[in-house]
Amino acid sequence: MNAPRGPGNALRRPGNALSRHHAPARYPVLAALIVAAALMVLPFLVVALNAVKSPADYSANGPLSLPEGIHLDGLRDFWQRVDFGRKLFNSALISGSVAVLAALLSVLNAYAIGIGRVRGRPWVLAFFVLANMLPQEALVYPVYYLSKQVGLYDTRLSVIIVFTVIQSAFGTYLLSSVLGAFPKEVIEAARIDGATKWQVLWRVVVPVSRPTIGVLLVFFFIWTWNEFLLPLVMLISNDNQTVSVALGVLQGQRLMDATMTNAAALLGVLPAFCFFLIFQRTLTRGIAMGAVK
Amino acid sequence: MSSMSSPSHGVRRGRREYPYALFLLPGALAFLAVIVVPFLMNTGISLTHWQGVGSPEWAGLDNYRDLLDDSAFWESFRHSLAMVVAMAVLPTALGLVLAAALFDYIAKHIGTRTASVLRACFYLPQVLPIAVAGIVWSWILAPENGALNEALDAAGLGSLRQDWLGDPDFALYSVMAVMVWVQLGFPLVVFMAGLQRADPSLHEAAELDGASWWRRFWHVTLPQIRPEIYVVLLWCTIAALKVFGAVYVLTKGGPGGATNVPSYFSFQSFFEKTQVGYGSAVSTALTVIILALALVALRLQTRAEDQ
Numbered sequence: 392m393n394a395p396r397g398p399g400n401a402l403r404r405p406g407n408a409l410s411r412h413h414a415p416a417r418y419p420v421l422a423a424l425i426v427a428a429a430l431m432v433l434p435f436l437v438v439a440l441n442a443v444k445s446p447a448d449y450s451a452n453g454p455l456s457l458p459e460g461i462h463l464d465g466l467r468d469f470w471q472r473v474d475f476g477r478k479l480f481n482s483a484l485i486s487g488s489v490a491v492l493a494a495l496l497s498v499l500n501a502y503a504i505g506i507g508r509v510r511g512r513p514w515v516l517a518f519f520v521l522a523n524m525l526p527q528e529a530l531v532y533p534v535y536y537l538s539k540q541v542g543l544y545d546t547r548l549s550v551i552i553v554f555t556v557i558q559s560a561f562g563t564y565l566l567s568s569v570l571g572a573f574p575k576e577v578i579e580a581a582r583i584d585g586a587t588k589w590q591v592l593w594r595v596v597v598p599v600s601r602p603t604i605g606v607l608l609v610f611f612f613i614w615t616w617n618e619f620l621l622p623l624v625m626l627i628s629n630d631n632q633t634v635s636v637a638l639g640v641l642q643g644q645r646l647m648d649a650t651m652t653n654a655a656a657l658l659g660v661l662p663a664f665c666f667f668l669i670f671q672r673t674l675t676r677g678i679a680m681g682a683v684k
Numbered sequence: 685m686s687s688m689s690s691p692s693h694g695v696r697r698g699r700r701e702y703p704y705a706l707f708l709l710p711g712a713l714a715f716l717a718v719i720v721v722p723f724l725m726n727t728g729i730s731l732t733h734w735q736g737v738g739s740p741e742w743a744g745l746d747n748y749r750d751l752l753d754d755s756a757f758w759e760s761f762r763h764s765l766a767m768v769v770a771m772a773v774l775p776t777a778l779g780l781v782l783a784a785a786l787f788d789y790i791a792k793h794i795g796t797r798t799a800s801v802l803r804a805c806f807y808l809p810q811v812l813p814i815a816v817a818g819i820v821w822s823w824i825l826a827p828e829n830g831a832l833n834e835a836l837d838a839a840g841l842g843s844l845r846q847d848w849l850g851d852p853d854f855a856l857y858s859v860m861a862v863m864v865w866v867q868l869g870f871p872l873v874v875f876m877a878g879l880q881r882a883d884p885s886l887h888e889a890a891e892l893d894g895a896s897w898w899r900r901f902w903h904v905t906l907p908q909i910r911p912e913i914y915v916v917l918l919w920c921t922i923a924a925l926k927v928f929g930a931v932y933v934l935t936k937g938g939p940g941g942a943t944n945v946p947s948y949f950s951f952q953s954f955f956e957k958t959q960v961g962y963g964s965a966v967s968t969a970l971t972v973i974i975l976a977l978a979l980v981a982l983r984l985q986t987r988a989e990d991q
Contacts, residue, residue, distance in 0.1 A: 415895075417790075420785055421789065422964060424785060425802070428805035431808065437831050438823075440843075470873065501804075503707035507703075509705045522719050524978045525974070529971040530726065532967075533725035533726050535954075548865045563711065584935060617811075617812075619815055623932075633815070634813065638816055639933050642818060643932065656816060656820045674873075675905045
């Protein structure tokens, strides 16, 4: 950095001069980052390798060798043993319903707060923020008890209801601040044309806010898919369990051998991996939005 | 403004119109049923002795007095602090350095595509269900046949083999390491977005003045993304205080409570020991701490926005 800078050089093309300064450093930095990124994904690779090994191959060669052949029996056995298709369906049903219902509830709340500017708005908003931060441990026992009282215990509906409300706390908070910046003239114009508040919401506000609502749908879906404590407590029968709960409970019982553990892990990783590939852009956009609002 | 609102008043007068507050009604009812009532019940139960069946017996502040004397409870809170280090402090610090390196070196001089591929690798664990991450890591860290111990053997470091999750001296550090792996992607993505928002000319000016990368990072980059740092620290700290799934799947709080945390402690009291009143007291204490933290952070945020 102390090398004398030729004035002409720096003045003419500062960009190029700067990159030349960096030239010695950027490849070591790149190499270090690649090593770090490889370490982050290494567990996934090791799991994928071992999920397709036969038990004999695993016990002979250990976890670090390449598989001798693609052996899918472990995956098939595990799939049948836990009825994995059913778990996938349950997870998809619960997460999909929660995403749609929670987005709907967030839109209604945020319309009243962000555009309707209801009285006591800061307090209402603070309530939603705090509700969002509440640990589920402080709700889990009464929710468990009450759902038994009303006959909703061990139903997927109970989990859908609870997570619709929990997720919409975040949605309300985020969407209210987005709608708070909604151009007033657009709303006024629609109102002058005779639209009711209900019509303004569906014909003006929702179509314009579609990108934010899309982010909420993706986040609600993935968050609900990954939830553990409440589904663990609420869904005890095999037929109602989600992927997370089924895998977590099996792991807790320590009944699986190494190849089956890897098969279980791979089957658990794959849906998350797909969501990640499909929604990557929405995810990164959403995280940035959520953090700044 | 008043001239704009008068015609709309005219419209409103012509028709029966419901107030905006009506749109809050479904949300209000749902929150009452799912959040407010259970939360108040939980607080109420914490003032009783109750096994979960029969009628609760009034206990006043007994449960809270017991908590103060319960060394297992205090130990679980010390582990919470370790989780704050593993899930908030370390990921934020590492995330800052990684984000700045990806942004300054890779995105600018090698290519934004390379930068986003690397960023995706770091973010991947964040979309994984924690139960699945737990399965992956408890196998890697297993004492017999675990990938880490086998790798140590293969590298000729067999003397370093450990029962990573089963040895009370190592279990907490192992769980912490897994949590750093899980959490790192979140600050990284937020900080990279923040750096894109930041003004590049300041950075370039400092570079022309001959400031080293580290000095520019400290004096130019960090102050510009301070809001993101606050938000990330707050969110990650709250997530760390709530951590449950990882502990359930990796260690079940063991060995001998060496990795127990308040959320798992309350879960055990509720569903394993059926000391529901005591479990409610633990979760209420946890809630008070989290909400106090959240209120302080909200205050800081509004003050920052006012300025």
